[in-house]
Amino acid sequence: MLQLFFTDLAEFHFLQNALITAVAVGIVAGVIGSFIILRGLSLMGDAISHAVLPGVALSFMLHIPMVIGAAAFGILAATIITLIKQFSAIKSDTAIGITFSTFLALGVILIGLVHTTTNLFHILFGNVLAVQDADRNLTLGIAAAVLVLVGLFFKRLRLTSFDPMMAQAMGIRTNFYHFLLMIMLTLVAVVSMQSVGTILIVALLITPAATCYLFADRLVVMVIASGLLGGLISLVGLVFGYTHNIAVGSCIVILGALVFVVCFPFSKKQHLITRPLGGKNV
Amino acid sequence: MLQSVSFTLPAGCLVSIIGPNGAGKSTLIKAMLSLIPHRGRTLFDQQDLHAVARHVAYVQQKSGLDLTFPITVCECVALGRQADANAFGHVRGATEAVAQALAQVEMADFAARPLSQLSGGQLQRVLIARCLVQNAQLLVLDEPFVGIDVQSEAAIMAVLRAQKRAGKTILIVHHDLKTVPDYFDWVVMLNRALIAAGPVATTFTPDNLAATYGLPQPAEKGAPDASAIFH
Numbered sequence: 001m002l003q004l005f006f007t008d009l010a011e012f013h014f015l016q017n018a019l020i021t022a023v024a025v026g027i028v029a030g031v032i033g034s035f036i037i038l039r040g041l042s043l044m045g046d047a048i049s050h051a052v053l054p055g056v057a058l059s060f061m062l063h064i065p066m067v068i069g070a071a072a073f074g075i076l077a078a079t080i081i082t083l084i085k086q087f088s089a090i091k092s093d094t095a096i097g098i099t100f101s102t103f104l105a106l107g108v109i110l111i112g113l114v115h116t117t118t119n120l121f122h123i124l125f126g127n128v129l130a131v132q133d134a135d136r137n138l139t140l141g142i143a144a145a146v147l148v149l150v151g152l153f154f155k156r157l158r159l160t161s162f163d164p165m166m167a168q169a170m171g172i173r174t175n176f177y178h179f180l181l182m183i184m185l186t187l188v189a190v191v192s193m194q195s196v197g198t199i200l201i202v203a204l205l206i207t208p209a210a211t212c213y214l215f216a217d218r219l220v221v222m223v224i225a226s227g228l229l230g231g232l233i234s235l236v237g238l239v240f241g242y243t244h245n246i247a248v249g250s251c252i253v254i255l256g257a258l259v260f261v262v263c264f265p266f267s268k269k270q271h272l273i274t275r276p277l278g279g280k281n282v
Numbered sequence: 283m284l285q286s287v288s289f290t291l292p293a294g295c296l297v298s299i300i301g302p303n304g305a306g307k308s309t310l311i312k313a314m315l316s317l318i319p320h321r322g323r324t325l326f327d328q329q330d331l332h333a334v335a336r337h338v339a340y341v342q343q344k345s346g347l348d349l350t351f352p353i354t355v356c357e358c359v360a361l362g363r364q365a366d367a368n369a370f371g372h373v374r375g376a377t378e379a380v381a382q383a384l385a386q387v388e389m390a391d392f393a394a395r396p397l398s399q400l401s402g403g404q405l406q407r408v409l410i411a412r413c414l415v416q417n418a419q420l421l422v423l424d425e426p427f428v429g430i431d432v433q434s435e436a437a438i439m440a441v442l443r444a445q446k447r448a449g450k451t452i453l454i455v456h457h458d459l460k461t462v463p464d465y466f467d468w469v470v471m472l473n474r475a476l477i478a479a480g481p482v483a484t485t486f487t488p489d490n491l492a493a494t495y496g497l498p499q500p501a502e503k504g505a506p507d508a509s510a511i512f513h
Binding site for chain 1: 315316317332335340341342346348350351354357358365367370372398416418422
């Protein structure tokens with residue numbers, strides 16, 4: 001299996017692009033995912049990844065780079081959800097449900113109107129084997145930019161994730177860091193579309209991060225480990241999907257879930273192995 | 283809804299905010315710190331409190347924190363230095379300040395421990411150390427003594443008294459009425475509105491307690507003594 005993959009890797013340019021893109025997306029999704037799950041924004045990740053769809057369609061219509069349209073709609077969705085949450089009695093999950101389903105429906109209609117070589121099925125479920133050089137370069141550029149931003153703002157992101165009330169009380173603009181994270185999340189959602197597709201992005205965002213959360217005592221360790229795990233499962237998922245001729249995106253997602261399930265009983269935070277039968281965590 | 287609250291506090295004193303459950307104690311401090319929408323102003327040294335937020339250290343109730351968050355004691359205390367950091371969160375001299383603050387609350391040996399492994403009392407000491415590192419002029423603590431051991435309470439009070447002697451003003455939402463005269467200089471009594479505010483000696487009276495906690499006035503014949511709520 002591995003021999004076939006590496007022989008083809010040396011021979012086919014499309015496979016090289018797929019490998020680079022999948023691993024880059026896995027790493028950056030793992031890193032951003034850490035902040036998403038710690039802030040309780042897993043559903044927001046799902047919402048934004050769906051909300052970028054009309055932006056993608058409009059970008060094709062207007063002949064502008066896909067990332068611009070997608071980012072605009074991602075930020076728009078994040079803003080609408082945040083405003084509904086802050087200024088109404090509607091709960092966060094309800095606001096997310098209304099917004100993302102509306103954006104997704106709009107996206108499906110618009111994609112149907114656009115005459116493009118990009119298949120709706122590929123947007124929804126990803127097709128990493130069809131990644132072009134320009135897409136690969138965009139992914140690498142965005143991944144690098146997001147990693148640099150996380151490195152630069154790491155301390156503030158940690159503070160506003162752990163104790164936003166304290167941060168706000170000492171005069172720090174927590175909304176700035178919230179929207180910075182939403183922008184990064186949108187950018188990651190845009191590049192992840194090629195790897196796992198719009199529907200499954202949330203898995204790539206939260207599964208590696210949730211796995212590392214089970215063991216990490218420090219945020220920096222969790223973020224790095226989650227990035228590495230995201231990269232690794234993307235790599236293995238690509239190899240497995242390619243050699244068995246099954247959907248790579250779904251392989252990556254299922255592999256991530258399997259790693260989580262295997263790790264879960266050994267988590268220090270769960271004490272499933274060490275606590276007495278029938279006992280509860282204290 | 284909390285309304286009709288207006289009082290003035292002297293600088294450099296320990297102040298308790300007391301009242302029954304649902305009286306608006308936490309709401310009051312959140313409004314003062316502009317953490318929730320509100321009408322009205324809070325002035326600190328004749329300046330709007332929000333404008334001098336750097337000088338405000340706030341510790342919310344322990345139940346509001348995610349105690350499974352991957353962070354060590356040392357990292358948690360260092361968050362207090364973020365008040366002086368640039369937009370990227372970088373600041374100098376954090377390491378020394380953190381070590382000093384942890385020593386003050388007798389938690390130096392726990393620096394590398396994850397926050398999730400601390401007891402309630404240890405956690406509260408760490409949160410107080412975070413305030414010390416911030417070197418704020420106003421400390422606002424929401425029920426810091428709930429669910430902690432006697433030893434930790436004594437250690438925290440010793441640190442807070444030292445802070446008071448250094449000229450800091452400390453505002454504490456408090457439940458244990460028995461300790462009010464011993465711990466605090468001033469008291470703010472609330473029940474959906476301000477009942478009374480002033481020095482403990484003249485304000486913490488059975489009449490005001492009865493009004494705050496909705497008990498009959500002590501003078502009424504056959505009524506239970508308001509001081510019963512001490513026990």
